[in-house]
Amino acid sequence: MGNILITKRILLYIEDNLEKELSLEKIAKEFSYSKFYIARTFKDNTGITLYKYIQGRRLDEAARKLAETKQPIVEIAFEAGYGSQQAFTQAFRCAYICTPQEYRRIGNFIPKQNRIYINMKINYVIPLFKLTGGGIAA
Numbered sequence: 476m477g478n479i480l481i482t483k484r485i486l487l488y489i490e491d492n493l494e495k496e497l498s499l500e501k502i503a504k505e506f507s508y509s510k511f512y513i514a515r516t517f518k519d520n521t522g523i524t525l526y527k528y529i530q531g532r533r534l535d536e537a538a539r540k541l542a543e544t545k546q547p548i549v550e551i552a553f554e555a556g557y558g559s560q561q562a563f564t565q566a567f568r569c570a571y572i573c574t575p576q577e578y579r580r581i582g583n584f585i586p587k588q589n590r591i592y593i594n595m596k597i598n599y600v601i602p603l604f605k606l607t608g609g610g611i612a613a
Contacts (some may be wrong), residue, residue, distance in 0.1 A: 481506065482520040483593045485513065489529060490590060493536060494554055497529050508581055531588025534570050539561070541575055542584035550573050 485502060502525070503510040517525045531592030533555040540551050552575075567575050570587055 478516045479520055479593055481508070481513075481516055485517055485525070486521075486591055486593065489532065493529075493532060495555070498535065499525055503577070504600050514534075520593070523591075530566070532565060532572070532590070535586045537567065537575070537589050538571060538578060538586070539584045541579040548606070551575070 477506075484506065488502065488505065489497060499510045499514055503513045506513065514525055517523075519527070522526065537551050537555040540546055540554075541548070548563075549560045552560045554562060557563035557566065564574055567578070571578055574602075604606075
């Protein structure tokens with residue numbers, strides 16, 4: 476039960492800080508656990524690595540902004556934690572099988588990695604959507 480609670484707290488922390496710098500080290504320090512314990516616990520309880528989850532959630536939010544706003548792609552890329560529009564485009568294409576510009580033109584937001592919710596009473600993870608498509612560039 477304790478591991479599930481920690482994972483739930485990590486998920487809430489990620490959602491509250493999605494546009495900030497999030498690293499395994501920073502999250503481990505925030506919760507006063509080792510980064511190895513945080514990484515293992517998160518993966519065991521969600522089935523996805525912490526890095527992949529954060530990256531997927533950021534790309535999901537970026538996709539929403541592309542479909543629903545006129546915000547420049549380069550701004551969306553930086554808000555999603557990418558150092559360049561080129562790196563963002565490459566990661567986005569792997570996840571969504573099209574470029575950010577093509578996705579914007581389509582204008583229909585379809586999440587690939589939505590939030591994960593943990594049901595504390597039954598002790599299982601409810602992934603709303605799975606990350607599909609090609610592998611995400613590291």
